[in-house]
Amino acid sequence: MSMTVFQAMNGATFAALLFIVASGFTLIFGLMRIVNLAHGALYLMGGYFGLVVAHRTDSFTLALAAAALAVAAIGFGTYTLLLRFVGGNVLRQVLLTLGLALVLDDLALVIWGGDAFTVPIPEALRGPVQVGSLVYPKYRLFLLLFSVAVFIGLALLLRHxxxxxxxxxxxxxxxxxxxMGIDIQRVFVYTFMLGAALAGIGGVLGGAFLTLYPTADSDILVFSLAVVIIGGRGSLAGTAIGSLFVGMLATFGQVWFPELAYFVIFGPMALLLAFRPLGLFGRTA
Amino acid sequence: MLEITNLHAAYGDAQVLRGVSMRVDKGRIVALLGRNGMGKTTLIRSVMGMTPPHVRQGSVTFQGQELRGLRPHEIAQRHIGLVPQGRRLFASLTVTEHLTMLGRAARHRSQWSVARLFELFPRLGERRQHRGHQLSGGERQMLAVARALTQNPELLLMDEPSEGLAPVMVQHLERTVLELRQLGYAILLVEQNLYSALAVADEAYILETGSIVHHAPVDALRHDRPTMHRFLGV
Incomplete structure (x- = not known):
């Protein structure tokens, strides 16, 4: 019983990380119709930036802030120098962002090598905490709370x-x-930067418990895609539910059917899409 | 005010507008009539700088300034309001949000405060927290007009505003259009509903396969049965 609860907590905390990364992905996908295949690479870059800053300053908060800013800056450059010029052409956007992902990946490999790293977390977040009969890592609970804060922050931003x-x-x-006289390109740039910053923050948070390694970006990208497809593009609530769905399936799938771990996520996803092609909360444009 | 000269526009290889010239002056309602697929909406999109279509040749000036080459928001900022075909309201925005989308500074400059818009359209005031998709057809059209007015326009481009409306709502819309003319607005009214257009417009252009084939004061057109029959099928 307690093992199941423990796995459910793992699923929920993995979902929390997925939500932070995928919320940025869905903002970009929903608003600009850009399937940003470099989103995973932005996550990875954020993780590495956070790693460097955390080692230099011993501050996890600074690592988060620096990663958010640096990756937002990459987002700014990506949109204004590249993506703006292929607006509306899905194939070019996909190829461009895929190319960018490969470039960023190789850049990371050159700079940080192929070893796995873990972003150091502050003393206060290390070790376990006892909740009733359950002993659980403090950091993962922090991640859960952080994702709730991100959800509330984004909901306030979008609604108010x-x-x-x-x-x-x-x-x-x-x-x-x-x-209507509003420069939509500016709204696109801000949104792209916000989405990128969320990927960067996700990289630091994920890098502290999933470790950072050169292909970590493709794993997170595939999961984020599944989250957004299930939740429906551009929907915050959909992303939250999609994250929980994917997080739980990924965690329990690995425990119960390790050889079918991916099928456990993508099988139900295919089934869902057969009945709701736009995802749970998706709407036609 | 708005002057379109020898405008050619195309969707890819398909030429839709072939040398259209027309003008809309201050305080005038100009109807652009024509059957389906003749290029009316293409003309509106070309004036607003929306792509596609691609304008190949010709000019569009507003108050003497060339609009060609400007982006839609730059054109809208020159005080041109659009009431698009099909309303195109934002499904996830409330009525109030539709009317407060522009920045505070732009709203401050506009003579149309939210309160004044609710005076013009009391029904919208009662539905201020409703979202675009929760409104009736008539309310949607009111909101589309009100949204265009927030831009403090001097020229309104209205594309098929009576489409899908009940007769009583069409009459309400006609009264609104006439009120706006009295306030000095120039209005380019694209209509398939000939009778609604004739009820409010001062002059009319008829568009046939991308070219203007007729231009006359509405009073004259009303009695010109052969022209109405030939180009508008009535």
Whole structure:
């Protein structure tokens, strides 16, 4: 029994990480219709940046902030120098972001080598904590709380700020936002930077318990894709539920059917899409 | 005010507008009539700088300034409001959010505060927390007009505003359009509903396979049965 609870907690905390990464992915996908295949690479870069800053400053908070800023800057460059010029052409966007992912991956390999690293976490988050009869790592609980804070922060941004209203309107009909006198490209840039920053933050948080290694980005990318497809693009609630779905299936799948771990996620996903092609919370444009 | 000269526009290889010239002056309602697929919406999209279509030749000036080559938001910022075909409201935004999308500074400059828009359209005031997709057809059209007014436009481009509306709502819309003209607005009204267009417009252009084939004051057109029959099928 306690083993099942323990696995459920692992599923929930993995879902928390997926939510942070995939919420950035879904913002970009939902608003700009860009399937950013470099999102996993942004996660990895964030992790490595965080690793460097954490080692230099001994501050996990600074590592998170630096990773968010640095990866947002990469996002800014990616959008303004590359993606802006292939707007509307899905194949070019996919190839461009895939190419960028390969470049960033190789860059990481050159700089940090092929070894696995773990981002050091502060003393206060190390060790276990006892909740009733369950003994559980403090850091993973922190991750759960952090993801709830990210959810609330994003929900407030989307519901109660003008930028949020513009992002929601842009998800519905970007061309019409532009025809109202609002520079939609600026909204796109801010959103791309925000989405990238979330990937960067995810990289630091994930790098502290999943370790960082050169192909870690493709794993997280595949899971993020599944989350967004299940939840429906551009939906925060959908991303939260999709994350929980994928996080739980990935964790329990690995324990119960290790040889079918991927099928356990993608089998139900295919079934769901057969009945709801736009995902749980997806809407037609 | 708005002057379109020899405008050619195409979707890929398909030429849709072939040398369209027309003008809309301040305080005038100009109807653009024509059957389905003649290029009316293409003309509106070309004026707004929306792509596709691609404008190949010609010019569009507003108050003497060339609009060609500008992006849609730059054109809208020159005080041109769009009420698009099919309304194109934002499904996830409330009525109030639709009317407060522009920045505070732009809203401050506009003569259309949210309160004044709710005076013009009291029904919207009652539905201020409803989302776009929760409104009736008539309310949606009111919101599409109100949203365009938030831009403090001097020219309104209205694409098939009476489409899908009950007769009583069409009459309400016609009254609104006439009120706006009294306030000095220039309105380019694209309509398939000929009778609605004739009820409000001062002059009309008829578009046939991408070219203007007729231009006349509405009073004259109303009595010109052969032209109406030939180009509009009535």
């Amino acid at each position: 700020t003008r930028l949020g209203a513009l992002i929601r309107a842009g998800v519905d009909d970007a061309e019409m936002v532009d025809a």
